[in-house]
Amino acid sequence: MRCIAVCQTELLIRMLDEALASSFEVVEFLVESKPLARKLHDAGLSVFPGDPHRTDTYLKADVTPATCVIVEDTGKRGMRRTLEAIRDAGAALVYVVGIGCGDAHKHEEELRAFFPEVNFLPMGDLFGQPLLIEFSRSLTRLKVQQYQRFFSDADRVVILLHNDPDPDAMASGLALRNVLRRTKQTAVIAAQQGATRPENIRMQNLLDIHVEDITPDQLPGFDRIAMVDVQPHYFGDAFHRVDLVIDHHPEQPGYSAVFKDIRSNYGSTSTILTEHLRAVDANISERTATAMLYAIKSDTLFFNRQANRVDLEAFSYLYPLADATMIRKMEGAEITMERLEYVLKAKQNGRMVEQVFCSFIGASPREDFIPYVADFYLQLEDVKWTIVAGIVNDSLVISVRNLGYGRNAGEFVRKYFADVPPRAPDRRQASRESVTQGHACRSVRCEGSRRNR
């Protein structure tokens, strides 16, 4: 394909020549100033001088509807005549690159009114994104190098996860260990309460991830304490100061951390850690990449909830490094005989009124049966809301899910259960606000642990 660029600025000409040479068979520049044309010609560029306002300039240059024509918008009045001449010569693929002279926006609007078929590309948009990505990568690199140094002289490091660690917590543990260039002997991944959900246990087994059980009195035995996918407030009053916190949940007050990286607009902690690993050019093993990919997929419910460009970017970076078959195996763990039992119980005891499915499943040995059942019935045709309750130990647990983009289920729970007093800190459980398939939902323990994870 041929490209003709109508430009008067040397810098832009040289930049376009660099950028387009590999994608177009021919890149030629129409330059008004003869001295500039000569200079660029001597530098080896394909340049011809001509009057950009005349149709025959383009006819001579053999412009066809299939020629890509790029026009530099210098903000001057002549632009309209230039674009008319190009249109009259039969060009159909016309791009105007605005270099932001004067009132660029107003100028662009005026041109758009006359030439609706022309594409406008402001320079700031073209260059801004890659520049910002570079800058933020450098900032991340700085931060990572700082905490790497701070952890480097420690004998024993603990990476603490929340209770009943989910894929994101475990993957983040592996990833941080990788960033810190440590082994499982020198950086222990630990939780006060191990995984109980079948899919989490399956992930642990398939990827051979060791999450050590730890009690609060063992913590002083470590030289450095890091937390991933969780912040110290979660553990009640146990921590006032930690060394490193990396999390994607909203930032909580009441603790101090030597280093922290909290990005609540990210879909997963693994996304943040992918950026950390990339920033320092770390090698990512297949196992770690698989865990992280699975984590991003499950925390964002495969990009249905709170996922953004960075999550997609991390996903596509990890994908070629990971074992996709392994991920399919881990996902298969979701349906178990035990869970089906509670699905059946819910059907026997449940009622469907209009688009709401409501059920009480009675005593349940584990909390995850309740949100699982709620998610299950949300898949039914015509069901828009599910409210499922059950009793776990001595707590009533209610899980509310709804389809739709608002956080309606969360609001429903806040409205009807916000007055339930919080539980004593020592009984605080892993609490979770989760959103299925882009839909808000929230499970509440009625006597009150705040469900805010």
Ligand SMILES: [Mn+2]
């Ligand atoms: Mn997470």
